[in-house]
Amino acid sequence: MSIDFVFLGDTLLQLLRALPTTLVLFAASVGLGSVLAGGVVWLRVCDVAALRHLARGYIFLFRGSPLLIQLFLLYYGLSQFPEVRQSPLWPVLRDPLACAVIALALCTAGYMAEIFRGGLLAVPAQQVEAGRAAGMSGWLLARRIIIPIALRSCLPAYSTEVILMMKATSLASLVTVYEISGVAQRIISETYRTLEVFLCAALIYLVLNFLIVRTLARVERWLSPAQPAAARPTTRKYALSVRRG
Numbered sequence: 001m002s003i004d005f006v007f008l009g010d011t012l013l014q015l016l017r018a019l020p021t022t023l024v025l026f027a028a029s030v031g032l033g034s035v036l037a038g039g040v041v042w043l044r045v046c047d048v049a050a051l052r053h054l055a056r057g058y059i060f061l062f063r064g065s066p067l068l069i070q071l072f073l074l075y076y077g078l079s080q081f082p083e084v085r086q087s088p089l090w091p092v093l094r095d096p097l098a099c100a101v102i103a104l105a106l107c108t109a110g111y112m113a114e115i116f117r118g119g120l121l122a123v124p125a126q127q128v129e130a131g132r133a134a135g136m137s138g139w140l141l142a143r144r145i146i147i148p149i150a151l152r153s154c155l156p157a158y159s160t161e162v163i164l165m166m167k168a169t170s171l172a173s174l175v176t177v178y179e180i181s182g183v184a185q186r187i188i189s190e191t192y193r194t195l196e197v198f199l200c201a202a203l204i205y206l207v208l209n210f211l212i213v214r215t216l217a218r219v220e221r222w223l224s225p226a227q228p229a230a231a232r233p234t235t236r237k238y239a240l241s242v243r244r245g
Contacts, residue, residue: 004196011187012200015180019204022179025097025169029104030162036105037112044117055113062110068171071103075175100172104165111161119154120146152223159216163209170205180204 043055062070078084078093085094092098123146131141173182184201188194 007191007193008196008200011197012203014187015183015200015204018178018180018183021097021177022169022208025100025104025172025177025179026166028101029108029169030165032101032105033108033112033165036109037116040109040113041116041120044113045120059110059113062107063114067103067107067168068174070107071100071171071175074103074106075099096172096175096177100169100175100177104168104172107168108161108165112158115154115157115161116150118157119150119152122153123149148223152220155216155220155223159213159220162216163212166209166212167205 040055040058043051044059046052074093075096084090092102127145127149128141131145136144169179170181172179173185176182178186180201184197187197191197
């Protein structure tokens with residue numbers, strides 16, 4: 001089997017033209033989802049029982065149902081109601097890209113809310129009490145103690161969710177959004193060369209996810225407290241100590 005480099009190069013160029021749409025879809029859904037998750041986790045830990053149950057119901061709904069069904073219900077289901085088509089929200093809901101962003105954001109917010117809540121639970125109560133004893137206000141306490149510690153704790157799980165969201169953007173092609181996967185399916189329908197097209201698409205997604213991983217790793221190192229080199233045990237030193245033991 002010979003490799004058609006001309007076809008691969010042309011396919012890669014066509015897929016790269018859809019890259020801005022994928023990036024907009026990814027950035028908008030992750031940004032909106034993070035903001036929604038912040039609101040949901042605030043309801044989740046507040047003192048009002050009704051709001052806590054509302055947040056739990058939201059998390060259960062969007063974590064318990066498939067994203068594909070949520071996307072179909074939002075884009076195809078709501079259009080069945082005349083009240084929706086006559087509402088001010090219809091110009092947004094009838095747009096495939098905006099509808100895909102909303103569906104992805106609503107779904108990821110349910111996961112991110114639990115990730116953020118886990119980060120809050122990881123904050124030591126002693127440090128919070130020490131900040132209050134030092135006279136810190138609520139906002140200063142959150143900015144200096146709670147938020148940095150919570151972010152360091154939840155960042156690994158958050159980075160995993162962000163990577164999953166990058167891959168989930170491929171579902172937007174099912175509602176006629178021509179991002180990378182949508183363009184790939186169109187090329188396949190014209191050429192019937194599935195393997196080459198999907199290999200090019202997979203390569204682009206791998207590069208994007210690699211950049212995301214490296215960026216979040218830098219953020220995690222920036223948030224982590226600096227340690228002297230002598231205090232950081234290396235794998236080699238640990239292996240030698242095991243052998244000697």
